[in-house]
Amino acid sequence: MRLLRLLLLLLASLSQAWAYSYLVIANTAAKSHFYVGQALAKGLVGAGHEVTMVSPFPQKKPLKNFVDVATPNVITAMEVHKARIFDVVKIPIVFRVPLMHAMGLKLTRTLLAEPAVQTLLAENRTFDAVLCEIFMNDAHYGFAEHFQAPLIAFSSFGASSWSNPLVGTPSPPSYVPHFLLQFSDHMSFFERAQNLIFTAFEYIYHTFFYLPQQEQIYKEYFPRNKQSFDEMRRNTALVLLNNHISLGFPRPYAPNMIEVGGMHINRKRQPLPQDIEDFIKGAKHGVIYFSMGSNLKSKDLPQEKRQAIIETFGKLKQRVLWKFEEPNLVGKPANVFISDWFPQDDILAHENVILFITHGGLLSTTESIYHGKPIVGIPIFGDQFVNMARAEQLGYGVTVAFDKLTAETFHNAINQILSDPRYAQQMREMSARFKDQHETPLERAVYWVEHVTRQKGAKYLRSASQDLNFIQYHNLDVFAMIVGGLISITFAVIYILAIVVRFIRRILQGKAGKVKKN
Numbered sequence: 001m002r003l004l005r006l007l008l009l010l011l012a013s014l015s016q017a018w019a020y021s022y023l024v025i026a027n028t029a030a031k032s033h034f035y036v037g038q039a040l041a042k043g044l045v046g047a048g049h050e051v052t053m054v055s056p057f058p059q060k061k062p063l064k065n066f067v068d069v070a071t072p073n074v075i076t077a078m079e080v081h082k083a084r085i086f087d088v089v090k091i092p093i094v095f096r097v098p099l100m101h102a103m104g105l106k107l108t109r110t111l112l113a114e115p116a117v118q119t120l121l122a123e124n125r126t127f128d129a130v131l132c133e134i135f136m137n138d139a140h141y142g143f144a145e146h147f148q149a150p151l152i153a154f155s156s157f158g159a160s161s162w163s164n165p166l167v168g169t170p171s172p173p174s175y176v177p178h179f180l181l182q183f184s185d186h187m188s189f190f191e192r193a194q195n196l197i198f199t200a201f202e203y204i205y206h207t208f209f210y211l212p213q214q215e216q217i218y219k220e221y222f223p224r225n226k227q228s229f230d231e232m233r234r235n236t237a238l239v240l241l242n243n244h245i246s247l248g249f250p251r252p253y254a255p256n257m258i259e260v261g262g263m264h265i266n267r268k269r270q271p272l273p274q275d276i277e278d279f280i281k282g283a284k285h286g287v288i289y290f291s292m293g294s295n296l297k298s299k300d301l302p303q304e305k306r307q308a309i310i311e312t313f314g315k316l317k318q319r320v321l322w323k324f325e326e327p328n329l330v331g332k333p334a335n336v337f338i339s340d341w342f343p344q345d346d347i348l349a350h351e352n353v354i355l356f357i358t359h360g361g362l363l364s365t366t367e368s369i370y371h372g373k374p375i376v377g378i379p380i381f382g383d384q385f386v387n388m389a390r391a392e393q394l395g396y397g398v399t400v401a402f403d404k405l406t407a408e409t410f411h412n413a414i415n416q417i418l419s420d421p422r423y424a425q426q427m428r429e430m431s432a433r434f435k436d437q438h439e440t441p442l443e444r445a446v447y448w449v450e451h452v453t454r455q456k457g458a459k460y461l462r463s464a465s466q467d468l469n470f471i472q473y474h475n476l477d478v479f480a481m482i483v484g485g486l487i488s489i490t491f492a493v494i495y496i497l498a499i500v501v502r503f504i505r506r507i508l509q510g511k512a513g514k515v516k517k518n
Contacts, residue, residue, distance in 0.1 A: 011440040019048050020128035020320040020453050023147060026055035027111050031292035031294035032363045033156040035183055036132055036242050039264040040154060041066065044449065052127070054117060069116045076111040082295055089380050089402055093180060096381070097202055101210045104136020105233070106451045110213065110219045111140065121146065121221075129453045134163045134239070138214040140221035141232050150237040150457035157362045157383045158243035159257065161202055166236035166255040168465035173199045176251050182385030184247035184393045193373060202229075202375065234466045237457045240445055242362060246368060246433040248390060256452075256461035262366050262434065263442035276321070276347070279337050283319035284353035288414070289324035289347050293359045296380060299325040307331070311407040318354070346372050354424070355417055360384035360399075366390065372431035374423040376413045378402055395426040455509065 020042055028035035041051045042063070048434045050065045056075045058068035080340065089094055111117060119445040124439050128146040144151035155163050160179040164171050173196045181198060183191050215229040227235065242458040246260035246362055253259075272280070280287050290309075298306070313320045315334035322329075332338060344364070348371040349351055359365045360377035365387050367390035368375050375397040377388035391397025398413045417423045439447075452458045471477050 003300075005054055005102075008323065011350070013090060019050060020044075020450070021050045021126075022052070022057075022449070023127040023143060023149070024051055024053040025111075025130065025132040025140050025143060026053065026057075027074070027107055027133050027140055028135055029056045029107075029471075030055070030156075030210055030362055031073040033133060033135060035264045036156040037131075039442060040131065040240070040260075040445055040449075041379075043263065043446045047446050047450070052120075054120070064244075064409075069120055070507070071111050071114045071117065074110050074115055084383045085296055085380060086300060091345075093198070094201060097180075097205055098209075101136055101205070105210075105213055105217070107135075107174070107491045108137045108139050109499050111215055111218065116164055129237075129449065131449065134160075134166070135160065136210075138211065138233060139218040139221065140334070141236070142218050142225055145225045145227050145232060146222055150442050151232075151450055152238045152240070152452060153233065153236050154240040154242070154260075156242050158248050158261075159251065160383075161199070161206060163239050163241070163257070166233055167239050167256050168463035169239075169254040169257050170252050170465075171199075172252075177386055177389070178202065178247070179383045179386055181498050182379070182389045184389050186393075189275065195351060196331075218500075235457075235462075236462070237459075238448060238452045240364075240448065244366075244437075245435060246430060247362075247366060250277070254461075254463045254465075256458065256463075258444065258448050260441040260445040260448075261362075262370060263440070264446050265367055265370050265441075266345045270343065270346050272343060272346055272350070276337070276339075276342070279319060279321070280350055285317045285319075287319045288316070289321045289344070289353055289357075290344070290357040291344060291364070292378070293340065293361050293364060296359055297325045298323060305402075308405055308407040308465060310336075312410045315411065315428050316414070318418075345371075352446055355414065357414070360388040362387055365397075366434075369396070369427065369430050369434050372424075372428045374417050374427045376400060376410075376417060378405060394426065394430065396423055396430055398423075399405060422423075 015517060024037055024041045025477070026034050029035070034055055037055065041053050045051050045063060045065050050067075052067040052069060054069040054071060058072050059066060088099060091099075099335045125147070127147045127149045129152050130147060130149045130488050131152045131154060132140050132143060136152045139149055141153070146297070151164055153163065158179065159169055159171070161171070163169070174192055175185050175187070177185065177187065177195055178199050180202070181195060184197055187195060214513075218232070225232070237356050238255045241258050241260050242261050245259065247261055255480070271277070301309070308335065310329075310331050313336050316335065318335070320336045320337050321342060322336055322425045323340070323342055325340045329338050345367055348356060348367050353373060355376065356364070356373045357376045357378070358368065360379040362382055365375065375391055377384070377391060377397055379385045379388050379399065380402055388397060388399040392399055398416050400409055400413045465473055
């Protein structure tokens with residue numbers, strides 16, 4: 001008996017030795033972003049580790065080995081920007097960039113100024129790794145050195161101009177569309193020109209106007225950190241992307257940039273609330289699910305757009321679940337069920353749901369692909385445009401531009417999907433490809449986080465490109481030397497030829513003079 005107790009104590013101590021302590025920073029008040037960070041945090045807890053999570057959304061039910069650091073002021077700061085989304089969409093893309101970065105700066109400072117965060121920073125402790133979301137919050141990467149831990153960054157969408165520089169991932173604008181543009185990887189000449197020009201514009205603004213302001217915040221809140229702002233960013237150990245090759249465009253990645261798209265998806269369907277289940281089951285012609293996500297609210301849609309949607313739904317023989325954030329909807333058709341919340345993942349898993357109308361966010365499109373439901377997309381901002389460009393290119397979705405949304409265009413898009421079985425078939429094939437992985441995305445994410453932790457930052461994964469500046473990375477100095485050398489040689493040859501020509505001319509003139517004298 002005593003021997004058994006000793007063995008149990010030994011096993012307990014071994015399990016304790018293998019457990020790590022992680023700090024997760026989820027900086028936005030966007031539920032779609034939070035769900036990615038939360039899934040990763042809970043995955044780490046499930047693997048036996050301890051997680052401290054800084055976010056605006058603390059757990060409603062306490063979870064063992066999960067510590068919340070609440071940041072309620074971030075919600076208030078972001079609500080101002082959320083309220084203007086439908087106005088911002090009318091602005092040309094080049095003018096949206098400064099507005100987005102202004103929001104990022106506001107959220108960055110607000111989170112760091114939170115009393116609970118200041119208390120955390122004052123604690124005399126360390127973490128085995130710091131996991132920080134990538135969303136216009138570069139100063140937050142300073143948490144890693146402050147707590148003497150490697151930095152692991154995660155993105156709620158795919159690779160972008162915000163994540164690529166952290167690990168040196170190349171992004172050729174000839175075939176990699178900027179994540180804010182609605183291009184595919186097969187661009188026409190004019191699309192490549194637009195992509196290049198916008199990429200250059202965003203790089204210049206990001207590098208020379210935005211990052212210096214983030215650096216100012218970094219120096220203010222992490223005065224004891226020894227790394228410079230640039231060194232801190234370049235020393236990122238790992239980047240996890242909420243993407244998968246079957247969801248996006250094939251493109252190059254640095255070794256320490258890993259795709260883990262879909263780790264938030266619930267792979268075991270939960271029972272639906274009875275009223276929703278009855279509504280779906282009673283639909284003879286199937287059900288359409290409509291949601292504009294967690295940031296966009298249907299109740300804030302302009303009146304003419306809302307009316308166009310109501311008119312369209314009223315003409316359909318299908319039933320419609322519409323995520324609408326007010327209890328009453330004037331003119332609501334009889335075939336429409338409204339609620340301010342739906343268990344989206346479980347609804348999309350239902351066999352009687354035949355179409356998903358979405359804003360085109362990556363979490364929503366990923367869930368739709370996983371469950372094999374074709375989509376009609378109404379992209380508004382961010383990566384939603386490129387996600388829908390991908391859906392159209394691969395034939396599992398149709399886009400309705402928000403500024404062209406009318407009852408006619410909306411109905412035509414829905415009818416196009418429902419009347420052509422190729423969309424549903426293509427989506428089933430996409431679903432099969434996405435599910436064909438040797439491990440779940442969450443298992444892959446947990447493995448790489450543990451791997452980087454075990455290997456003390458796994459510096460061997462770091463690309464040498466991180467040690468090069470812009471001129472060196474693009475070999476501009478080498479090109480300058482070659483062009484300069486060729487120009488110098490050309491001028492030297494021309495100069496020598498000029499001297500030879502003058503010399504020969506003098507000789508000929510001399511001979512001509514002698515002939516005249518004779």
